[in-house]
Amino acid sequence: MTFSAQLEARFDKLLKSYPPGRQRSAMIPMLLYAQDEIGQITGELVNEVATRIGVTPLQVNEVLSYYSMLHTKPLGKYHVQVCTNISCLLHDGDKLYEHACRKLGIGHKEVTADGEFSIEEVECIGACSWAPAIQVNYDFHHHVTPEKLDQLLDGLRKKP
Amino acid sequence: MLFNEPSPLETKVLTRRFGLPNSASIDTYLATEGYQAFLKAAKMKPEEIIAEVKVSNLRGRGGAGFPTGMKWGFVPRTSSKPKYIVVNGDESEPGTCKDRVLIENDPHQLIEGVLIAGLSVDAHAGYIYIRGEYRYLIEVMEKALAEAYEKGWLGKNIQGTGFDFDLYAHTGAGAYECGEESALLESLEGKRGIPRIRPPFPAVAGAFQCPTILNNVETFCAVPAILRDGGAAFAALGIPKSGGTKMTCLTGHINKPGVYELKLGFPVKQMIEEVGGGIRHGKKLKAFIPGGSSCPVLTAAEVEGATMDYDSMASRKTMLGSGGVIIMDEDTCMVKAALRIMRFYAHESCGWCIPCREGTTWLKKILMRFHDGQGTRTDIDLIGDIAKNMLGRTFCPLGDAAAMPTISIVEKFRQEFEDHLNGKPCPYEHSGSMVTV
Numbered sequence: 001m002t003f004s005a006q007l008e009a010r011f012d013k014l015l016k017s018y019p020p021g022r023q024r025s026a027m028i029p030m031l032l033y034a035q036d037e038i039g040q041i042t043g044e045l046v047n048e049v050a051t052r053i054g055v056t057p058l059q060v061n062e063v064l065s066y067y068s069m070l071h072t073k074p075l076g077k078y079h080v081q082v083c084t085n086i087s088c089l090l091h092d093g094d095k096l097y098e099h100a101c102r103k104l105g106i107g108h109k110e111v112t113a114d115g116e117f118s119i120e121e122v123e124c125i126g127a128c129s130w131a132p133a134i135q136v137n138y139d140f141h142h143h144v145t146p147e148k149l150d151q152l153l154d155g156l157r158k159k160p
Numbered sequence: 161m162l163f164n165e166p167s168p169l170e171t172k173v174l175t176r177r178f179g180l181p182n183s184a185s186i187d188t189y190l191a192t193e194g195y196q197a198f199l200k201a202a203k204m205k206p207e208e209i210i211a212e213v214k215v216s217n218l219r220g221r222g223g224a225g226f227p228t229g230m231k232w233g234f235v236p237r238t239s240s241k242p243k244y245i246v247v248n249g250d251e252s253e254p255g256t257c258k259d260r261v262l263i264e265n266d267p268h269q270l271i272e273g274v275l276i277a278g279l280s281v282d283a284h285a286g287y288i289y290i291r292g293e294y295r296y297l298i299e300v301m302e303k304a305l306a307e308a309y310e311k312g313w314l315g316k317n318i319q320g321t322g323f324d325f326d327l328y329a330h331t332g333a334g335a336y337e338c339g340e341e342s343a344l345l346e347s348l349e350g351k352r353g354i355p356r357i358r359p360p361f362p363a364v365a366g367a368f369q370c371p372t373i374l375n376n377v378e379t380f381c382a383v384p385a386i387l388r389d390g391g392a393a394f395a396a397l398g399i400p401k402s403g404g405t406k407m408t409c410l411t412g413h414i415n416k417p418g419v420y421e422l423k424l425g426f427p428v429k430q431m432i433e434e435v436g437g438g439i440r441h442g443k444k445l446k447a448f449i450p451g452g453s454s455c456p457v458l459t460a461a462e463v464e465g466a467t468m469d470y471d472s473m474a475s476r477k478t479m480l481g482s483g484g485v486i487i488m489d490e491d492t493c494m495v496k497a498a499l500r501i502m503r504f505y506a507h508e509s510c511g512w513c514i515p516c517r518e519g520t521t522w523l524k525k526i527l528m529r530f531h532d533g534q535g536t537r538t539d540i541d542l543i544g545d546i547a548k549n550m551l552g553r554t555f556c557p558l559g560d561a562a563a564m565p566t567i568s569i570v571e572k573f574r575q576e577f578e579d580h581l582n583g584k585p586c587p588y589e590h591s592g593s594m595v596t597v
């Protein structure tokens with residue numbers, strides 16, 4: 001597989017970051033960074049990472065299924081993650097999540113037909129003091145109201 | 161960037177550079193006594209460094225509160241194996257968002273803390289494990305690491321001291337359990353985050369089976385101040401046996417939620433009223449969680465006279481925990497709160513041991529049924545029974561973390577469970593049932 005020059009540089013650095021014979025340590029970061037570039041974790045990617053770190057594809061698959069951020073199916077271009085854990089719940093995070101589902105017409109881990117958006121109800125994302133919080137891809141949004149969410153999603157939809 | 165206004169009642173030690181222009185840059189750091197503590201430590205004997213940390217009464221800020229100096233002392237410094245420093249930046253305990261601001265606003269303080277830990281046990285490499293959701297902090301950290309290498313504060317023969325140290329940022333990929341120290345070490349080796357049996361503890365067999373110091377981000381961030389101003393000065397900020405300050409995240413029904421650096425021993429009442437501006441909408445306090453969702457819940461009456469420190473919380477049979485304060489007002493449904501907390505643990509249980517995997521799942525189901533008004537009177541005791549049967553019987557502390565808040569909620573708010581009996585709608589909720597995964 002070929003990746004962008006930045007990703008290749010990242011991989012090179014990762015493979016040099018662990019003690020000799022411990023290249024397997026690079027697995028999870030490599031999978032996540034590659035997913036960010038190609039959108040999902042494909043069988044081809046699993047084989048590629050396995051070869052580069054010297055393990056079997058089975059060993060990669062076994063690890064892959066453990067981590068909630070690693071996806072074997074494509075997500076929307078904008079992955080909307082709404083926290084409903086306790087501190088957000090106390091600020092109506094559950095209602096915000098329901099609002100987002102209604103607005104986009106999809107539910108947990110579903111993708112809109114045009115592939116633009118996906119939704120996930122997530123556990124605490126570390127923004128508890130600025131609740132309710134969401135992440136769109138890696139971007140945090142704090143103190144989100146249904147109105148702010150509408151504006152945000154409408155703005156993203158218009159983006160080329 | 162700061163997400164909330166600071167409070168005049170804060171004691172700024174770890175946050176002293178917050179709000180300065182470019183507070184994350186090495187130039188700002190060096191201009192404000194940065195890396196001076198490392199230079200001082202480099203002239204000390206390793207045992208003197210550890211002694212200073214012991215004097216400071218610094219206790220682990222990740223949740224368990226283990227004395228840091230003692231932990232460092234367990235590492236066999238003269239072992240022929242390489243030694244490692246590992247930073248726990250997995251921060252996923254619900255209610256907790258403080259390591260995030262520490263890394264974002266002052267990453268060099270963390271690097272310096274790690275370097276001093278390295279000196280104390282003769283370690284020459286370290287890893288900063290950051291939860292995957294905090295991708296932007298990986299970029300912040302990598303920038304800071306590059307600056308430190310460029311200016312000779314990392315790498316070979318740092319500032320002519322003869323000390324070598326390499327430090328790397330490592331991303332997680334979504335798993336609360338990877339914050340548990342031994343699961344984190346497995347994850348760092350490219351494996352599933354299944355905890356390890358202990359002993360051996362990480363001090364003896366940690367990263368790559370080598371002796372390792374593993375601490376929370378905030379713990380390492382306290383170390384430069386301890387070496388710079390002396391352990392005694394740090395200890396004096398707190399109260400006996402609990403030195404220094406604690407990054408405290410005020411969350412929930414409070415007027416000024418935010419992350420504040422408060423002296424250990426800070427009165428809870430004052431924290432709520434003056435730092436946090438009181439309970440939202442002039443309501444009364446119903447329940448209080450001192451440090452993340454794993455801590456037993458306190459009632460408003462129990463909060464009377466409490467202070468934010470290890471002993472005061474232990475005497476009330478709860479824990480200071482991670483610093484994630486969760487405040488619930490009089491209109492909060494405690495059944496719903498218990499359910500949401502349990503849903504989290506059921507989702508995050510790694511599935512390795514049966515009492516936790518099955519216990520959390522069953523409790524989630526019973527609580528769900530209860531909140532929907534389908535509970536029975538015997539269920540109330542069943543919840544308490546299942547949770548008590550998990551206590552102390554699981555492979556890692558996640559099982560206890562799930563059981564403890566649940567037991568406390570059932571015991572202290574039993575009436576609210578009664579109020580949900582016989583198909584009655586939730587007395588606190590007027591807008592239908594709760595979303596479910």
Ligand SMILES: Cc1cc2nc3c(=O)[nH]c(=O)nc-3n(C[C@H](O)[C@H](O)[C@H](O)COP(=O)(O)O)c2cc1C
Pocket residue numbers: 219220221222223224225226248249250251252253336337338339340341342374375376377379556557558561
């Ligand atoms: C389920 C579970 C999750 C944990 N999550 C974290 C975490 O996100 N960050 C953290 O520093 N410690 C976490 N801990 C505590 C660590 O196991 C460990 O005690 C801590 O990192 C040690 O550092 P300290 O002594 O500086 O607190 C967790 C523990 C458990 C049982």
Ligand code: SF4
Pocket residue numbers: 337355508509510511512513514516517554555556557558559560
């Ligand atoms: S207590 Fe839970 S999280 Fe810990 S090992 Fe057992 S199943 Fe895994």
Ligand code: FES
Pocket residue numbers: 083084085086087088089123124125126127128131133254255256
């Ligand atoms: S509870 Fe929602 S960000 Fe922590």
